[in-house]
Amino acid sequence: MDEKNHTLTAEQINRYRAFLHEQERAEATIQKYLRDLHALEEYLGGKQLTKLTLIGWKEQLNQTHAPSSVNSMLAAINGFLTFMNWQELKVRLLKIQKPVFCDQNRELTRDEYIRLVNAAKQEGNERLSLVLQTICATGIRVSELRFITAEAVYLGHAKIINKGKHRMVFLPQKLCQILKKYLKKQKRTAGAVFTTRTGRPLDRSNIWREMKSLCQSAGVEPGKVFPHNLRHLFARTYYTLEHDLSRLADILGHSSINTTRIYTMESGLVHSRQISRMGLIIT
Numbered sequence: 001m002d003e004k005n006h007t008l009t010a011e012q013i014n015r016y017r018a019f020l021h022e023q024e025r026a027e028a029t030i031q032k033y034l035r036d037l038h039a040l041e042e043y044l045g046g047k048q049l050t051k052l053t054l055i056g057w058k059e060q061l062n063q064t065h066a067p068s069s070v071n072s073m074l075a076a077i078n079g080f081l082t083f084m085n086w087q088e089l090k091v092r093l094l095k096i097q098k099p100v101f102c103d104q105n106r107e108l109t110r111d112e113y114i115r116l117v118n119a120a121k122q123e124g125n126e127r128l129s130l131v132l133q134t135i136c137a138t139g140i141r142v143s144e145l146r147f148i149t150a151e152a153v154y155l156g157h158a159k160i161i162n163k164g165k166h167r168m169v170f171l172p173q174k175l176c177q178i179l180k181k182y183l184k185k186q187k188r189t190a191g192a193v194f195t196t197r198t199g200r201p202l203d204r205s206n207i208w209r210e211m212k213s214l215c216q217s218a219g220v221e222p223g224k225v226f227p228h229n230l231r232h233l234f235a236r237t238y239y240t241l242e243h244d245l246s247r248l249a250d251i252l253g254h255s256s257i258n259t260t261r262i263y264t265m266e267s268g269l270v271h272s273r274q275i276s277r278m279g280l281i282i283t
Contacts, residue, residue: 006049006086013037016080026163036076054091067094108229110237112220116211119218128210130182131194131202135227137175139234139252142208142227144169146192146201153179153193160253167253235263 013034020030040049043057054077061070071093078090113136120129134140134148144160148171152158157170171179179193192201207227215222231252238248249260 006084006089008037008041008044008049012084013041013080016083019083024164032072033076033079036073037080039073040077049086049089051089051091054089058091062094067096070094071096106223106229107236108220108224108233110233112218112224113230113233115218115220116214116225119214120210123214123217125210126182127194128207128214130179131207132211132230134175134179134193136230136234137172138169139231139238140169141231141253142204145194145207148179148193150183150188150190150193153183162253165253165255167250169251232263235260239264 016037017030017034020033025033040054040057043060044053047053058070058074061073065073074091074093081087081090113132117129117132120126120132131145135142135145138148138158140148140158140160141162144162147158147160147169149158153171153176156173156176157168160167160169183189183193191199194202196202196206204227211225211227212222214220215225235248235252238251239245242248245257245260245264248264249257252260252263254260
């Protein structure tokens, strides 16, 4: 059977970029899609785009990338193909078995979190100590920390805007108390609670770098120490207490409850202890 050939051009990619902006996709998402398209463009090396070349690219990616990364790139390309009305070129994603347990070597425990907070205090970094507690006590994304303002602290809740979605995040009373003391010391009555020396809100790179500096003194593996793990710890702790996945999804700002399930997965070690307590071994 003859197969239609298509050419991937810079003009088409620019049109797709404009389309994604019109769809109000996040800038980070747009840049990711464009990187994937340019990766395919490099693989093609000027050759025409066919279903067979796409399958070949998929096989190459499978040799060099994690399955989830491969699927993410293929999904980006399939979106472009749909935009171009080239559906006949779309390729299937890899089949990945849904993980049952989280990797205990990657998930931050409560004890490790406490050690990180105490290490920050001992090193005289009050700001970092409070940043860790604010993220972990509210479950916000590190990119949402800028919405924790002096005004929000005095109201007891923050209005979070992320990816076009609005949600209310309540701040625990104890957190508000310690943040009020911090604001008073900083002589700040408005704007973001956590800022750099120049007054700009802290960003992901600031926080990530400072967290990594705590690993040795806190005795926590570096692979566990990154801001998003604080959000995971919040989710697991909340679910353990409430067992309300739907409410947790709302709190975290997830569109899909399936995403929330990933956050609440237990480690295999925890599961092993649970089934051992069932007492079903008789002999």
